[in-house]
Amino acid sequence: xQQKITYSLFTWVTVLLISALALQExxxxxxxxxxxxxxxxxxxxxxxxxxxxxxxxxxxxxxxxADIEGYFALPVxxxxxxxxxxxxxxKQYHIIPKRHMEESYSAIILMKEDVKxxxxxxxxxxxxxxxxxxAFISMKLxxxxxxxxxxxxxxxxxxxxxxxxxPLSAAGNYxxxxxxxxxxxxxxxxxxxxxxxxxxxxxxxxxxxxxVKNGDLKKKEYREILKQAPRENxxxxxxxxx
Numbered sequence: 116x117q118q119k120i121t122y123s124l125f126t127w128v129t130v131l132l133i134s135a136l137a138l139q140e141x142x143x144x145x146x147x148x149x150x151x152x153x154x155x156x157x158x159x160x161x162x163x164x165x166x167x168x169x170x171x172x173x174x175x176x177x178x179x180x181a182d183i184e185g186y187f188a189l190p191v192x193x194x195x196x197x198x199x200x201x202x203x204x205x206k207q208y209h210i211i212p213k214r215h216m217e218e219s220y221s222a223i224i225l226m227k228e229d230v231k232x233x234x235x236x237x238x239x240x241x242x243x244x245x246x247x248x249x250a251f252i253s254m255k256l257x258x259x260x261x262x263x264x265x266x267x268x269x270x271x272x273x274x275x276x277x278x279x280x281x282p283l284s285a286a287g288n289y290x291x292x293x294x295x296x297x298x299x300x301x302x303x304x305x306x307x308x309x310x311x312x313x314x315x316x317x318x319x320x321x322x323x324x325x326x327v328k329n330g331d332l333k334k335k336e337y338r339e340i341l342k343q344a345p346r347e348n349x350x351x352x353x354x355x356x357x
């Protein structure tokens with residue numbers, strides 16, 4: 116019986132002590148004053164200000180935004196954990212010292228960039244492969260108009276017309292004048308000599324007989340070349356008519 120009374124007394128004393136300690140802690144918490152937490156949010160290099168950064172106290176469920184220059188002011192309590200977040204940067208956690216007894220607390224919050232490499236995304240304008248094939252076949256190249264003009268402007272007939280219609284330049288006139296002077300001097304120098312006729316040239320007859328023996332006249336290649344060559348008496352008017 117005495118043991119039961121002793122055990123009950125010990126239990127009541129323990130309960131009273133725990134209650135007193137809890138009441139003392141509650142009274143101490145009621146006496147804690149808030150601290151004005153101020154500072155600035157910047158990048159890790161310290162030169163870039165992070166304006167409009169998010170500042171949150173998760174345990175209290177309240178927060179604020181930094182201004183355009185990155186400055187902020189927020190009432191906190193000792194031991195509070197403050198979370199700073201900004202788009203493109205890693206979250207930064209800052210804990211208010213528990214033994215801080217002053218009315219204000221300041222800090223510079225340095226945030227690190229959060230670099231993420233996204234997977235490649237290919238966007239095609241065609242739903243099926245058949246649609247792609249049809250669009251590819253009917254596609255017109257960006258330089259198709261220029262290529263058509265180039266082909267049209269480099270035709271042989273057009274170049275001949277341009278050559279016949281284009282007058283001589285200063286260099287061409289000088290060359291023509293010098294050629295006439297040279298040919299004129301040659302004609303004057305050879306005026307006393309008799310002009311040779313190929314029909315009476317024995318070397319020409321020997322070359323002709325050799326060509327007949329070799330069968331050169333039976334070949335048709337020279338005829339194709341002869342057709343492609345312009346005639347000797349072609350005039351400027353003939354080219355312009357074409």
